[in-house]
Amino acid sequence: MSKSSGGDRWLSELGYKLGQTLGEGSYxxxxxxTSAKYKGPLAIKVVDRRRAPxxxxxxxxxxxxxILRAIRHPNIVRVFEFIEVCNxxxxxVMEAASTDLLQLVQQLGKLPCVPDARDIFVQVVAAVRYLHDRNLVHRDLKCENVLLTADGRRAKLTDFGFGRESRGYPDLSTTYCGSAAYASPEVLLGIxxxxxxxxVWSLGVVLYVMVTGCxxxxxxHIHSMPRRQKKGVFYPDGLGxxxxxxxxLIALLLQFSPASRPGVGQVAKNTWLKGALLNKDTSRSLNTRID
Known part of the structure; x- marks a missing residue:
């Protein structure tokens, strides 16, 4: 019996039925x-410690x-169970989503700024605000890590592999992490x-991608990115x-100097975001404080 089929059988005994692979890394x-224990579709992330660095x-x-054990928010993917095995x-075990924000943007080319992009962004901001209020940071915010429900209206932040505790300045990080396309100038410069x-910078990139499709x-050429970032953001011809x-708001989030960028609490109070045509769940999530 292969290790994979053995693992499948072991999970089956716990009531889980495994389906197709959604994504795969080196470890x-x-x-x-699916499981009779939990309603709705599930996703199970399998981590092999023996193959990991x-x-x-x-x-x-x-x-x-x-972090996953400590957080609970309507716009953060919910984790139901951690299962450790001797191998x-x-x-x-976590809730699954139908698609992610990157796939939606690729499918549509770009999202209508109002209401679609704005409504999704409000929810992502709510999730990040919840984290920052608890001195937690994500450090890998990108469209791929924003999952969406089947109707495309509920957004849920996922993948806390680079998350950590941080109180903000002067509690600084020195680890380069995340994706270069979403990385801030100071991260790219190794400062x-x-x-x-x-x-906050990555939030600006996410919003830009949603409304432009690029x-x-x-x-x-990553080494020359900070020079381009310092010039500010430009919009493609023919965008509309x-x-x-x-x-x-995009220009504010993508300020070259981190000191000039707002805190996410300030972002949540932005008048344009406050004007979003929010459904009841989204409106509640924007102001949620869950302990």
Whole structure:
């Protein structure tokens, strides 16, 4: 019997039925699953500690698990169960989503600024605000890590592999992490950085991608990205008009100097975002404080 089929049988005994693989890395994979224990579709992240590098096993994974156990918010993917087994594998059982924000943007080309992009962004901001209020940071905010329900209206933040505790300045990080296309100038320059302001920059990139369908800065040559970032953001020809308030918010989030970027609490109070045509769940999530 293969290790994979053995793992499947073991989960089956716990009431889980595994389906197709959604994604796979060098030492982890995510699979669709169902269970009589929990309603709705599930995803199970399988982490193989034996194949993972020591830095991941002893530093990043414990941080991720600690964060996942501590958080609960309508716009953050809910984790139901952690299953440890003696063969070195860890199974993280969580709610599944139909798609992610990147796939939606690729499918549509770009999202209508109002209401679609604004309504989704409000929810992502609510999730990040919840984290920052608890001195937690994500450090890998990107469209792929924003999951969406089948109707595309409920957004849920996922993947806390680079998450950590941080109180913001002067509690600085020195670890380069995340995706270059979403990385702030100070991270790309290798300067000790405020992780909360890094998250705010990444929020700006996410909003830009939603309303334009493209990245604000070309990451082909990472070493020259900070120079382009310092010049500010430009919009593609033929894009069509965007609300000036949306463009102003993007410019504010993508301030080259981290000290000039707002905190996420200020972002949540932005008048353009406050004007979103929110459904009841989204409106509640924007102001939620869950302990």
């Amino acid at each position: 982890s994979k995510v699979r669709v699953a 020591p830095d991941f096993v002893h530093k990043f994974l414990p941080r991720e698990l600690s 070195g594998k860890l199974y993280i 000790p950085y405020d992780p909360k302001k890094y998250d 990245m604000p800065f070309d990451d082909t 008009p965007l609300p000036e308030a949306c463009k102003a």
